[in-house]
Amino acid sequence: MNFLIFNFNLLAYLFMIVLEPIGFVHNACTSSQAPEQIKKEVSEIEILPAYADGLQDIEQSEYLDLIFSFHQEKRTELTTQIRTGETKGIFASRSPRRPNHLGVTTVKLLGREGTKLQVEGLDALNGSPVVDLKYCDTSVFEQAAIHRSIRIDSPRMDLVRHIMQNNTEELLLKAAELHGHICPGLALGIMGATRVMQQLYSQEKDSRDYTLIAEMQNCPVDGVLFITGCTPGTKRFIQRNPENMCFYVLDKTGKGWKVSYKENNREYMNHNLPAGLSPAEKGIALLTLDPEQLFSVEEIQETPAS
Ligand SMILES: [Zn+2]
Structure with a gap:
């Protein structure tokens, strides 16, 4: 010493x-x-x-x-x-x-x-x-002021950037601030909703015109709600028929997307993730798996019957 x-x-x-x-x-x-x-x-x-x-x-x-x-x-x-x-x-x-x-x-x-x-x-x-x-x-202050004004006009700007870059791990960490923990369910919600929002943004649609119909419950709902920005507070959130394990993101005319989670996705996860992971580790590792084995995304032309 x-x-x-x-x-x-x-x-x-x-x-x-x-x-x-x-x-x-x-x-x-x-x-x-x-x-x-x-x-x-x-x-x-x-x-x-x-x-x-x-x-x-x-x-x-x-x-x-x-x-x-x-x-x-x-x-x-x-x-x-x-x-x-x-x-x-x-x-x-x-x-x-x-x-x-x-x-x-x-x-x-x-x-x-x-x-x-x-x-x-x-x-x-x-x-x-x-x-x-x-x-x-003073450029650092000017940049901070510009960044601040952009964030005031578009508070979801950073999220949209992460969505378009498919930066699901960052999105999972951010969503966990809302959800309270990282878990496989939250990760599933993030992955499905990220796919939908990538399509929505690439078609240059305004996400504020869309409503989330969550026909599911528990952890994945928070992931979807966080990524889509469709929350109970915005009145663009409906929850019903939780047994269907799917969600819709639809505009007022009923057009949009449906994400259906696969019934056997748990087996696929168990088979492809190392044993002994904590729920948080499992959530993060899940992001690297093949989305097509976990859920399907389809474009919808009309409002589904409730
Ligand atoms: Zn959870």
């Missing part, structure tokens, strides 16, 4: 980094002020003449990432109490008592006069050495 510690220390020593200030922060902020108070102040960043050429076109950036040294902080703590009273790891906080005492803050660039930049939103104290300054890449 000591040997390991020695090696890590040696490694840290070999990779020791020496930082040189490229400039300094000027503002009216002292260590007694709270960070949110400091952020409201306008700060001036004075870049040293040797780095002046590095400021070319900086005015085109609305936001900058500023890396500075917490020059008045000498302590290092690996856990810290944040203002809510919770204890967090230093890397999960913005505390200055960090191993390298470096602060990173995104600031708004208000203006530039030669080598002096006026910025807003900085939480560095007066006199802080600036270590680096860079164009702020």
